[in-house]
Amino acid sequence: MAFxxxxxxxxxxxxxxxVWTCYGAFFLLLGLLAWYSVFERxxxxxxxxxxxxxxxxxxxxxSDWGRxxxxxxxxxxxxxxxxxxxx
Amino acid sequence: MWQFxxxxxxxKWFYGIAGRFMPWLLGAGLLLSxxxxxxxxxxAPQDYLQGNSYRIIFIHVPTAFLAQSVYMMIAxxxxxxxxxxxxxxxxxxxxVAPVGVVLTLLALFTGxxxxxxxxxxxxxxxxxxxxxxxxxxxxxxxxxxxxxxxxEKTAARSVAVLAIVGVVNIPIIKYSVDWWNTLxxxxxxxxxxxxxxxxxxWVPLLLVVLGTYLLFGWIAFYRxxxxxxxxxxxxxxxRELVQTGGQSQLKTGGA
Amino acid sequence: xxxxxxxxxxxxxxxxAGLAVAVGLTTYAFxxxxxxxxxxxxxxxxxxxxxxxxxxxxxxxxxxxVRDPDSLKVEFRVTDFTSAVxxxxxxxxxxxxxxxxxxxxxxxxxxxxVFVAEQVLAKHDEKYMPPEVSDALEKSKARAAEEGRExxxx
Numbered sequence: 001m002a003f004x005x006x007x008x009x010x011x012x013x014x015x016x017x018x019v020w021t022c023y024g025a026f027f028l029l030l031g032l033l034a035w036y037s038v039f040e041r042x043x044x045x046x047x048x049x050x051x052x053x054x055x056x057x058x059x060x061x062x063s064d065w066g067r068x069x070x071x072x073x074x075x076x077x078x079x080x081x082x083x084x085x086x087x
Numbered sequence: 088m089w090q091f092x093x094x095x096x097x098x099k100w101f102y103g104i105a106g107r108f109m110p111w112l113l114g115a116g117l118l119l120s121x122x123x124x125x126x127x128x129x130x131a132p133q134d135y136l137q138g139n140s141y142r143i144i145f146i147h148v149p150t151a152f153l154a155q156s157v158y159m160m161i162a163x164x165x166x167x168x169x170x171x172x173x174x175x176x177x178x179x180x181x182x183v184a185p186v187g188v189v190l191t192l193l194a195l196f197t198g199x200x201x202x203x204x205x206x207x208x209x210x211x212x213x214x215x216x217x218x219x220x221x222x223x224x225x226x227x228x229x230x231x232x233x234x235x236x237x238x239e240k241t242a243a244r245s246v247a248v249l250a251i252v253g254v255v256n257i258p259i260i261k262y263s264v265d266w267w268n269t270l271x272x273x274x275x276x277x278x279x280x281x282x283x284x285x286x287x288x289w290v291p292l293l294l295v296v297l298g299t300y301l302l303f304g305w306i307a308f309y310r311x312x313x314x315x316x317x318x319x320x321x322x323x324x325x326r327e328l329v330q331t332g333g334q335s336q337l338k339t340g341g342a
Numbered sequence: 343x344x345x346x347x348x349x350x351x352x353x354x355x356x357x358x359a360g361l362a363v364a365v366g367l368t369t370y371a372f373x374x375x376x377x378x379x380x381x382x383x384x385x386x387x388x389x390x391x392x393x394x395x396x397x398x399x400x401x402x403x404x405x406x407x408v409r410d411p412d413s414l415k416v417e418f419r420v421t422d423f424t425s426a427v428x429x430x431x432x433x434x435x436x437x438x439x440x441x442x443x444x445x446x447x448x449x450x451x452x453x454x455x456v457f458v459a460e461q462v463l464a465k466h467d468e469k470y471m472p473p474e475v476s477d478a479l480e481k482s483k484a485r486a487a488e489e490g491r492e493x494x495x496x
Contacts, residue, residue, distance in 0.1 A: 002132055009129065012139035018204050019142050022197040023128070026146045030302075033189050037306060041313045048320055048329045135476030136438055136466060144470075170351045206463045207436030211446075213378040251358060255365045266369075268377045268399060270446050272468045284470035 096173040098315045099324050105308035112305040120149075120298025126291035134288075143201040145292055148275070149299040151194035151219070155257055157187045157303065158222060161229070162254035165247035175311070177243040178318070180250060181233050182310035186303065187226040195219060206270055214263035215271035218256055225253040239318075379446050385457070386425035392451050398427060399446035399465060407441055420445060420457075427451075431459040438464035 003009040010016050094100050127145035134141040161183060167176035198216070199209040210216065229246055236242035264273045275283050275292075282289040319325045379399035380390040390396055403426055406419035414433055418441075419426045429447055439445065444465035449458045471479075 015140040018140055018200050022143045022200050025196050029189050029193055037310050044313055044317045132472035134470045135473040166354055170347050205438055208463055255362050268379050270378055270465050272466055275468045283468045288470055
């Protein structure tokens with residue numbers, strides 16, 4: 001141990017504020033970056049999920065018909081034609 | 088070799104392989120960098136001149152180091168985008184540029200806070216600090232340019248060109264302290280010489296450097312997976328993955 | 343690799359090389375301006391302008407620091423081991439300021455070739471070591487000096 005007590009570690013002979021500010025910023029920014037990345041992933045997956053039931057519904061299950069608006073219906077159409085042209 | 092290269096170009100294949108590496112990268116990266124940080128903060132001896140303020144080096148050097156290496160990787164990915172039109176290379180550039188911004192900001196901020204007690208000033212317009220600031224603007228430029236085009240292919244091409252042009256800044260950052268009179272001191276680690284600090288100081292520093300590289304690998308893979316899911320959302324495999332994969336697979340991308 | 347890709351790659355590499363040369367030449371041309379400070383030899387040779395705000399940097403000469411006991415005024419000589427320049431300053435010096443340490447000062451060179459500083463920044467080198475090691479090094483240096491031997495630099 002380079003320090004004799006906890007308070008000596010915090011104070012660091014007067015350099016404490018500088019050192020701890022840097023380490024604070026390091027963990028804060030990297031933490032925010034990780035959190036934001038997870039947030040983005042959730043958003044992408046949720047957007048994808050919201051589209052999913054419509055696709056199953058189109059294959060026969062008619063119970064969802066009432067819920068899906070016309071706009072989403074258009075979206076399925078375009079996505080289907082695109083996958084068809086890709087494969 | 089070429090076959091591997093072409094496989095790498097397939098987003099689906101890449102998604103799976105990234106998922107297999109990620110838990111190891113995260114675990115080892117956290118372990119190494121936390122060990123290095125605790126060692127550096129609590130156990131490494133003081134510096135004879137700077138006292139305890141030099142402990143900032145244990146995060147300043149790794150972030151500055153990584154900020155530059157990430158830019159070089161982005162430039163290489165830019166070349167691959169232009170020449171081979173590989174989708175994954177562009178995905179890398181776009182996913183990783185924000186990480187570069189965070190790293191460069193951290194390097195600049197920790198440097199400024201360290202500069203106050205040692206030099207007597209937060210900021211000086213010397214060659215090293217200025218070229219590092221330019222690196223920040225290059226990263227921001229890459230992000231901005233990516234959003235400026237609605238067509239993904241045009242965006243990929245212009246971002247790649249900017250990334251490649253900006254790479255000339257990297258040797259300027261690295262050698263600024265040797266070419267010109269700067270306030271910033273020369274490098275502590277050099278490939279050809281032994282470090283200018285004793286082992287009880289440079290070993291923890293090296294641990295943090297290695298750890299942050301691994302952590303970068305993890306966050307890069309994770310963000311790339313997200314970008315692939317977004318771009319390939321209309322393909323069959325992504326739709327199936329969302330349907331059958333369940334939360335865990337999508338969250339960590341694990342196999 | 344197919345020929346089209348090869349051609350593209352060559353073009354990129356050529357452009358990059360050209361750009362590097364261009365930036366290299368520009369920075370070489372601006373060399374003087376990019377330097378943060380003038381060193382004492384440049385000042386002694388008259389390269390530095392008089393009565394213009396410039397920076398001067400070098401080592402604080404051993405035994406040259408004279409502090410005014412009643413105020414914060416201080417005078418010291420900055421050397422690069424070839425020439426030296428006298429610096430006058432009034433204010434608080436940074437922690438790392440000491441004889442034998444590097445400094446960068448901002449100010450003006452007056453007509454007597456004395457540098458009147460407004461700001462003194464400490465410049466340190468890339469060496470780090472624990473205090474005990476530094477003390478031991480100092481002691482062995484002193485002993486070596488007594489015995490008239492040369493000590494290698496750390």
